[in-house]
Amino acid sequence: MRTWIKICGTTSLEDALSSIEAGADALGFIFAPSKRHVSMEQAQAIIRRLPRGVEKIGVFMNNSAAEIAELVGQVELTGIQMHGKEVPQEVYNSLPRDRRNSMRTIKTVLVQQGSEITIDDAGTPGVVSAWLLDSGAGSGKTFDWHAARAQLGEKKGSFIIAGGLTPENVGEAMRVFQPWGVDVVTGVEREPGRKDPDKLNAFVAAVRKAEQA
Numbered sequence: 001m002r003t004w005i006k007i008c009g010t011t012s013l014e015d016a017l018s019s020i021e022a023g024a025d026a027l028g029f030i031f032a033p034s035k036r037h038v039s040m041e042q043a044q045a046i047i048r049r050l051p052r053g054v055e056k057i058g059v060f061m062n063n064s065a066a067e068i069a070e071l072v073g074q075v076e077l078t079g080i081q082m083h084g085k086e087v088p089q090e091v092y093n094s095l096p097r098d099r100r101n102s103m104r105t106i107k108t109v110l111v112q113q114g115s116e117i118t119i120d121d122a123g124t125p126g127v128v129s130a131w132l133l134d135s136g137a138g139s140g141k142t143f144d145w146h147a148a149r150a151q152l153g154e155k156k157g158s159f160i161i162a163g164g165l166t167p168e169n170v171g172e173a174m175r176v177f178q179p180w181g182v183d184v185v186t187g188v189e190r191e192p193g194r195k196d197p198d199k200l201n202a203f204v205a206a207v208r209k210a211e212q213a
Contacts, residue, residue: 003174003207004160004181006057007188007200009036013046015195019188020054022200023208026104027054028183031071032061032083035192036185044075055104057081065094072096072103079104081132092127104129106160111135111143117151128157132183135163140186142169145176167202171210182207 007019008028016027027050029043030036038046047056058077060068062084068091072080080103082091088107092100107128111117112135119131135143142164152159158180161173166187173182188203190196 001180001211003179003211005204005207006055006160006181006183007185007195008057008059008162008183009034009185009189009193010046010195011036011038011042011193013049016046016050018195018197018200020051022197023204024200025055025181026057026079028057028059028081028185029075029077030059031063032059040071040074043077047076055079057104057106059083060086062086065090069094069096072099077103079106079129081106081108083108083134088127106130106132108132108134108162111148111163117148119152119155119157130158130160130180132160132162134183140164142173145173149177165203167199167206170203170206171213174207174210175213 004025006026006028007024010016010027010029019027029038055078057079059081060083068080073096082088088105092105105128109117109119109131111133133148135141160181160183161177161179162183165173165182165184170182184203188195188199
């Protein structure tokens with residue numbers, strides 16, 4: 001199975017193109033408070049110059065459904081990631097009708113030591129495309145992949161691993177968890193908000209190598 005790769009925290013056209021050249025399937029644009037925050041105008045200026053085939057995911061945190069819908073109406077995103085208390089069904093219902101079913105919708109689930117992983121998709125089939133398991137917003141730390149995999153058991157769904165991934169450890173994360181996708185920020189940067197082309201290439205290469213194991 002080919003693993004979906006998202007390079008998040010895109011802040012410039014240069015970094016976006018480097019990520020695509022390395023082999024990223026998707027780029028993340030953070031509209032939440034962050035060192036990697038971009039404005040609606042900045043994101044759209046980058047996105048309009050990117051190939052159609054790459055996914056453009058907007059990352060939100062504790063935004064209202066109306067706020068997300070307004071931004072989606074202004075920026076050519078192909079997906080949204082809800083990183084806070086957003087209710088997926090409300091956000092889905094608020095999206096423009098002509099884009100509602102074509103957009104990838106990702107819901108973040110925080111995985112913290114000693115806490116139970118809660119995947120609440122009851123009554124919302126098809127609303128959430130994938131669940132992103134993360135150790136915390138911008139923490140740059142990994143979570144216990146073994147424990148998380150065991151907790152989820154036979155739970156169905158597309159799971160994305162995020163949090164502390166690097167070119168050096170992503171292969172092990174894939175071996176243990178066998179995720180649908182991986183998401184990286186700090187592990188491919190030379191400084192916050194600036195990507196390192198060598199790390200980007202190494203990260204994607206490590207993912208593709210792990211797929212063959």
